[in-house]
Amino acid sequence: MDLADKLMNVIVITISLLALFFLHQYRFLNSLISTVRTLFKENLTGKVVLITGASSGIGEHLAYEYARRGARLALVARRNQRLQEVADDINFWGSVYSSYFAQQHLKKSKGKIIVISSCAGWVFAPRTAFYNASKAALISFYETLRIEFGTQIGVTIVTPGFIDTEMTEGKFLSKEGRLEVDREMRDVQVSLMPVESVEKCAKAIVESARRGDRYLTVPSWMETTILWKVFCPEIMDGWNRFMILGPGSSYRDSPSKKILDVVNEIKQLLLP
Numbered sequence: 001m002d003l004a005d006k007l008m009n010v011i012v013i014t015i016s017l018l019a020l021f022f023l024h025q026y027r028f029l030n031s032l033i034s035t036v037r038t039l040f041k042e043n044l045t046g047k048v049v050l051i052t053g054a055s056s057g058i059g060e061h062l063a064y065e066y067a068r069r070g071a072r073l074a075l076v077a078r079r080n081q082r083l084q085e086v087a088d089d090i091n092f093w094g095s096v097y098s099s100y101f102a103q104q105h106l107k108k109s110k111g112k113i114i115v116i117s118s119c120a121g122w123v124f125a126p127r128t129a130f131y132n133a134s135k136a137a138l139i140s141f142y143e144t145l146r147i148e149f150g151t152q153i154g155v156t157i158v159t160p161g162f163i164d165t166e167m168t169e170g171k172f173l174s175k176e177g178r179l180e181v182d183r184e185m186r187d188v189q190v191s192l193m194p195v196e197s198v199e200k201c202a203k204a205i206v207e208s209a210r211r212g213d214r215y216l217t218v219p220s221w222m223e224t225t226i227l228w229k230v231f232c233p234e235i236m237d238g239w240n241r242f243m244i245l246g247p248g249s250s251y252r253d254s255p256s257k258k259i260l261d262v263v264n265e266i267k268q269l270l271l272p
């Protein structure tokens with residue numbers, strides 16, 4: 001076993017490092033394929049699209065984008081029901097159950113699943129452990145299903161960064177299961193990070209699914225954070241810990257919030 005491990009260490013690491021030399025060509029080939037796919041995008045007229053979480057944010061704007069392209073919509077939300085679940089049975093199991101029941105129909109109709117995960121699936125910002133875990137679980141689950149479905153059902157995994165919705169306005173689920181708005185917590189988490197418009201995000205998602213892409217990250221520059229996570233995770237973890245947790249016990253002391261406060265004060269001075 002020791003010998004097998006040693007051999008694998010040499011062979012796999014050498015092949016992986018060699019493969020990195022061809023990364024550029026591989027990415028170029030992928031963009032070429034994506035351009036060709038753009039020419040043969042799916043026609044959405046009359047297609048049935050089920051959107052969960054359609055009463056606000058990304059889901060709401062996806063509904064507008066699909067409606068504009070002539071799709072028939074089934075919209076799901078829960079706004080006026082009492083909150084009974086906690087956030088970590090929602091994000092993962094909500095998607096698992098709906099996919100489980102829909103898969104037979106999707107196979108017959110050569111349908112598609114669009115998974116709204118998050119960059120939080122690999123950028124592990126502190127204070128949102130259950131959210132991050134559920135998003136990482138979604139990625140693993142649908143990566144596996146994509147392999148199992150083969151060409152029967154297309155799976156596009158979307159990983160948004162910060163998008164301008166109720167979520168980035170500071171909507172959180174309290175321990176008691178109540179929806180609450182906490183602007184200060186929002187400032188700690190989002191700070192000076194650019195927030196993408198929800199309209200642009202929804203449009204990019206629909207077009208990506210029509211092309212049959214495997215992944216989409218919005219905004220696309222957030223994709224580079226994967227490199228940081230893979231090649232220098234210590235730097236990424238240290239940065240997140242320093243910026244979001246900070247030296248004090250309260251999240252109000254975090255550098256990410258303090259920097260935002262200073263920038264806002266300067267803005268007020270310059271633009272009264």
Ligand SMILES: NC(=O)c1ccc[n+]([C@@H]2O[C@H](COP(=O)([O-])OP(=O)(O)OC[C@H]3O[C@@H](n4cnc5c(N)ncnc54)[C@H](OP(=O)(O)O)[C@@H]3O)[C@@H](O)[C@H]2O)c1
Nearest residue numbers: 053054055056057058077078079118160162163165166167
């Ligand atoms: N905004 C961002 O920066 C960002 C970044 C990364 C990933 N995401 C992901 O994008 C997805 C959409 O978020 P958003 O930003 O559009 O937030 P949002 O504006 O708060 O929308 C959330 C939607 O989900 C519905 N919902 C919540 N709990 C539900 C439940 N238990 N059953 C059924 N529907 C439920 C809400 O409707 P009701 O309250 O009426 O049920 C609402 O329509 C989420 O998965 C989020 O994690 C967002």
